[in-house]
Amino acid sequence: MLVNSHGRAASLWPSFAVVAGLIFVAIRIVFLGRAPVPSQGTHGAGSTLMELLREGVPTSVAANGEPNPVQRIFYFHVPSAFMTFLAVGIVFVCSILYLATRRRAFDRVARASTELGMLFCSIVLVTGPIWAKPEWGHAWTWEPRLNLTAILWLIFFGSILVRLSSDNRDQAARFCSALGIVALPVVLMIYKSVELWGGIHPRPTILRNAPQSDLPIKIGFWFCLASFFALFLWLVTLRTRLGSLEERLEDLRVVSDLSAAEGSNELERIEPERGTG
Numbered sequence: 503m504l505v506n507s508h509g510r511a512a513s514l515w516p517s518f519a520v521v522a523g524l525i526f527v528a529i530r531i532v533f534l535g536r537a538p539v540p541s542q543g544t545h546g547a548g549s550t551l552m553e554l555l556r557e558g559v560p561t562s563v564a565a566n567g568e569p570n571p572v573q574r575i576f577y578f579h580v581p582s583a584f585m586t587f588l589a590v591g592i593v594f595v596c597s598i599l600y601l602a603t604r605r606r607a608f609d610r611v612a613r614a615s616t617e618l619g620m621l622f623c624s625i626v627l628v629t630g631p632i633w634a635k636p637e638w639g640h641a642w643t644w645e646p647r648l649n650l651t652a653i654l655w656l657i658f659f660g661s662i663l664v665r666l667s668s669d670n671r672d673q674a675a676r677f678c679s680a681l682g683i684v685a686l687p688v689v690l691m692i693y694k695s696v697e698l699w700g701g702i703h704p705r706p707t708i709l710r711n712a713p714q715s716d717l718p719i720k721i722g723f724w725f726c727l728a729s730f731f732a733l734f735l736w737l738v739t740l741r742t743r744l745g746s747l748e749e750r751l752e753d754l755r756v757v758s759d760l761s762a763a764e765g766s767n768e769l770e771r772i773e774p775e776r777g778t779g
Contacts, residue, residue, distance in 0.1 A: 524729035581730035582625040589619030594686040597679035609675040614741035620658035645701035
């Protein structure tokens, strides 16, 4: 067991080094950039990435012509939103599979994704107002997208709270699976909310005909998105393994308690027999 545990721990170090390196580079190119927004050029993606590593992501320019460093939050705010949506998608699929098969492995992945979904959703709700206050003049406007995002956070929080407060593991898993299924329509409404009900947020631009950003900005954004994706997968893997160990420990405790209770009953039965003998 010890050798196996050490082997598993050692196998995590290469993935940890890769993820830590990606996050370090993402922070480097986002927060250490000083160059103004460049004009559209003919530089290749490779040379542009090298330029980003050397000088960082260019700062956008505000309407008054001054640099706008608050825009750098965009490179963490939007990837965090993407990871929140990804977490909901994984929870949705694993919840359906768990309800159909009752296999604990699906519930462990759903639980890990729920916790990470709440983490990244919290980042979205914290970085959003920091960005919105100088950009739009209001940190919170109670528009549908913000309200629905807060509701999604409450769904995550409720699911985690159910697992922490319930003594019946299977019953909690079934209830949380239902919450996980409900969360997907909320995400779809968040994505379409600006088009359906309006708001100060920009409309979705992924896979649509929309104004293109400068190449350094696009490469910086996609690099941060890939880094967050790698971090998400790594954390889901770790949390799923931890969930498996927690369940094994819980099962061992149940077996130990049953053995202790049976031993106590056996002693109570033997002692009167000795007295009569």
